Amino acid sequence: MKADVLIIGAGSAGLAAAVRAARAGARTILLERHGFAGGMGTASLVHTFCGLYLQDAETPQWSNPGTLAEEIGRRMELATGLGAVKSGRVWFLPQHPVEFAALADSMLREAGVEVLFHSELVALEPGWRARVACRGEGIDIEARAVVDASGDAVAASALGMGHMMSDSRSLQRPAYVCGVQGVAGEIDGLALAGWIIDGIRAGDLGTAATGMHFRASGRAGEVFATLDLAGMETGDYDPTDPRCLAALEATGREVAMAVVACLKRSAPGWEGAFISHWPARAGVRESRRWIGQALLTGEDVMAGRRFDDEVAVASWPLELRETHRGPRLRYPVGPAGIPRGALIAAGVDGLFMAGRCLSCDHEAQASIRVMGTCFATGDAAGKMAAASAG
Ligand SMILES: Cc1cc2nc3c(=O)[nH]c(=O)nc-3n(C[C@H](O)[C@H](O)[C@H](O)COP(=O)(O)OP(=O)(O)OC[C@H]3O[C@@H](n4cnc5c(N)ncnc54)[C@H](O)[C@@H]3O)c2cc1C
Numbered sequence: 001m002k003a004d005v006l007i008i009g010a011g012s013a014g015l016a017a018a019v020r021a022a023r024a025g026a027r028t029i030l031l032e033r034h035g036f037a038g039g040m041g042t043a044s045l046v047h048t049f050c051g052l053y054l055q056d057a058e059t060p061q062w063s064n065p066g067t068l069a070e071e072i073g074r075r076m077e078l079a080t081g082l083g084a085v086k087s088g089r090v091w092f093l094p095q096h097p098v099e100f101a102a103l104a105d106s107m108l109r110e111a112g113v114e115v116l117f118h119s120e121l122v123a124l125e126p127g128w129r130a131r132v133a134c135r136g137e138g139i140d141i142e143a144r145a146v147v148d149a150s151g152d153a154v155a156a157s158a159l160g161m162g163h164m165m166s167d168s169r170s171l172q173r174p175a176y177v178c179g180v181q182g183v184a185g186e187i188d189g190l191a192l193a194g195w196i197i198d199g200i201r202a203g204d205l206g207t208a209a210t211g212m213h214f215r216a217s218g219r220a221g222e223v224f225a226t227l228d229l230a231g232m233e234t235g236d237y238d239p240t241d242p243r244c245l246a247a248l249e250a251t252g253r254e255v256a257m258a259v260v261a262c263l264k265r266s267a268p269g270w271e272g273a274f275i276s277h278w279p280a281r282a283g284v285r286e287s288r289r290w291i292g293q294a295l296l297t298g299e300d301v302m303a304g305r306r307f308d309d310e311v312a313v314a315s316w317p318l319e320l321r322e323t324h325r326g327p328r329l330r331y332p333v334g335p336a337g338i339p340r341g342a343l344i345a346a347g348v349d350g351l352f353m354a355g356r357c358l359s360c361d362h363e364a365q366a367s368i369r370v371m372g373t374c375f376a377t378g379d380a381a382g383k384m385a386a387a388s389a390g
Contacts, residue, residue, distance in 0.1 A: 001029065001140070001142070002141070002142045002143070003026075003027050003029040003114070003143045004026035004027045004144050004386065005021040005027070005143060005144070005146070005382070005386055005389050006028075006029050006130055006141055006143035007021065007029070007030045007146075007149055007382070007385075008121050008146065008147065008148050008150045008154060008155055009031070009032060009148070009149040010030050010031075010034075010036075010038070010039065010115070010149075011037070011039020011041070011149060011150075011151055011355060012038070012040075012041055012072075012355060012371040012378065013039075013151075013356070013375070013377055013378035013381070014030060014037070014039070014354070014355070015030075015072075015104050015107065015375075015378065016069070016072070016354070016378030016382060017147045017149050017378040017379070017382035017385065018030040018108060018382060019068060019107050019111045019379075019382065020380075021113075021382035021385050021386040022112050023111050024383060024386035024387070024390075025386065026145075026389050026390065028111075028113045028114065029113075029115075029116060029141060029143065030108065030113050030115050031119050031120075031121055031132060032116070032117050032119065033119065034118075034280055035117045036104070037105070037108065037115075038097065041097060041371050042097040042100050043280040044177060044280070044281055044284075045177040045178065045179060045224060045277075045283075046097075046177060046371070047094065047096065047097060047177070047215065047217065048093065048094050048095060048215075049076065049092060049093040049370075049372050050090070050092045050316050050371065051063065051314065051315055051368075051371065051372030051373035051376075052069055052091070052092070052093055052372035053090070053091035053315065054315050054335060055090050055315055055317065055332070055334075055335070056089050057091065060083075060084035060086075063314075063373075064313055064373075064379075067312070067375065067379045067380075068378065069373075069375035069379065072103070072107075073093055073375075075107075076093060076095050076100065079096070079102075079103055080096050080218055081218075082094045082218050089317075090317065093372075094215075094217075096217060096218065096219070116132065116134070119132045120132065120133050120134075121150070121154055121158060122138075123158055124146070124155050124158040124159055126159070126351075128142065128144070128350060129141070129142055130142075130146070145350040145352065145385040145389040146351050147352045147353065147378075147381045147382065147385045148290065148353040148354075148357065149354045149378060149381070150357065151287070151355055152240070152284075152287045153288035153289055153353070155351065156291075156345075157288065159348070161345070161347070162291050163289060163291060164288065164290075164361075165240075165287060165289065168236035168238060170362060171237055171239065171286050171287075171322070172285035172321045172322060172365075172369075173229060173231060173285070173321050173323060173324045174231050174237070174239065174248055174285060175211075175285075176226070176227045176229060176256065176279065176282045176283065177224055177225065177227075177283060178225050178252070178256050178275055178278050178279060179222065179225075179277040179278075180222070180223045180225050180275055181274060182272035183221050183223045183269055183270055183272075184221065184269040184270075185269035187216045187223060189213060189214060191267070192214055192267060195262065195263055195266045196209050196210065196212060196259060196262065197210070204258070204262050205255075205258050205259060205262055206255070208251070209255055209259050209262075211227050211255075211324050212225060212226070212227045212256070212259050213226055213228075214226070225275075227252055227256060227259075228321070228324040229248060229251060229282070229324055231248055233247035233248065233251055239284040240288070245282065248282045249281070249282050252282050253278060256275060260275055285369060286365055288357060289356075289358065289365060290345060290353045290359045291345075291359055292342050292346055292358065292359025293344045294340070294341025294342045296314075296358075296361070297364055298318060298361055298362070298366070299363075300336055301336040301363070301364050302333070302363075303332070303333060304333040304335060305337065307337040307340075309339055309340040309341070310337030310338055310339055310340070311338060311339070311340050311343060311377070311380035311384075312373065312379070313335045313337060313338065313373075314337075314338055314364075314367050315336075315372075315373070316367045316373060317332060317367060318332070318366040318367050319366050319370075320363075321366075332367070336367075338373075338376075340384070342358050343359070343377060343384065344384070352384050352388075354374065354378040354381035355374040355377060356368070356369035356374065
């Protein structure tokens with residue numbers, strides 16, 4: 001197969017990159033190992049778009065107006081009927097993974113992107129030639145430009161190029177999100193935490209259950225349950241180790257089953273509750289990152305630094321989750337620019353990156369990883385890749 005632009009990964013960043021590149025006239029192939037786009041926003045049931053709006057604004061103000069971040073935000077509002085919500089100093093948009101996957105299908109179809117689902121990148125050579133595996137069959141793809149939107153910098157790994165990854169102790173912790181249905185009434189987080197503590201005291205639950213919290217999905221009786229995990233079941237946390245990931249998935253399911261069974265017995269309104277869906281995969285916040293022509297740092301984000309060549313704006317605080325005991329938020333003085341070079345690989349031509357694996361340090365990643373910002377960096381990478389291929 002031949003393309004002008006090959007996008008690896010159809011998460012928030014890859015979706016935006018593919019749509020932008022195709023709208024710019026590039027013959028675009030989008031590669032994704034799942035059977036749907038959306039990445040963590042669908043496969044891992046992450047259900048709010050953060051980073052779409054400016055911090056501290058009285059009313060929601062788009063941080064990347066005119067980009068696919070705004071377009072996807074608006075289309076999601078129409079799909080769910082839900083609007084932006086303010087929480088402390090920030091705004092976010094509730095989203096539903098079911099709507100997100102369908103919305104992504106429509107946008108990719110409208111833009112004329114060639115989508116390859118159930119397909120995984122297994123090798124890449126500069127030039128560019130990609131080897132893709134689909135259910136045991138190999139496919140070769142030739143492209144003029146590549147965007148790595150895999151979240152895990154898989155292209156850097158495939159090329160044997162240098163990349164960054166935080167040490168196991170400081171990596172942002174993973175979490176397991178599942179869908180629960182049959183819940184009556186409002187979600188009272190404090191009351192539910194109390195029932196969980198009672199369950200632990202009674203010996204029905206382990207202490208890992210304290211990491212569980214809940215958010216109503218916006219659909220009648222449906223709740224998303226999120227379990228913050230330490231990821232240490234098999235030793236040090238390593239999101240690129242399949243044994244560690246297997247333990248993470250199994251622990252997520254085990255704790256979720258026990259918590260929902262406990263709330264069913266004790267919490268008013270939860271008598272008819274049941275787990276309705278598991279995620280396709282546990283949520284990984286941080287893994288490998290690219291080394292690009294520029295490096296965005298946490299200091300840049302905190303200072304609200306602006307760049308002459310910036311291609312997107314980061315507006316979410318540093319959301320540090322280095323333990324499984326909840327976030328530590330650090331608020332920047334204002335929105336920060338993301339320089340062009342943070343989306344361009346150093347040392348090779350025609351390779352761009354977007355989303356949570358772009359070129360930044362651990363602290364900056366704690367801001368730019370949110371989906372609203374991933375849409376914006378995806379948009380920018382798609383535009384650059386189309387221009388470079390054209
Ligand atoms: C538990 C949790 C809670 C979060 N909460 C929020 C929140 O409330 N709001 C928010 O905005 N953000 C939140 N985030 C962060 C956000 O969800 C992610 O950082 C963001 O979705 C990353 O988008 P991405 O496109 O860079 O990567 P991903 O969403 O990871 O997408 C990468 C895609 O690439 C595909 N892929 C990877 N390798 C290959 C390969 N070799 N071949 C083919 N396909 C491949 C994957 O299957 C995936 O679909 C949360 C994250 C987690 C884990």
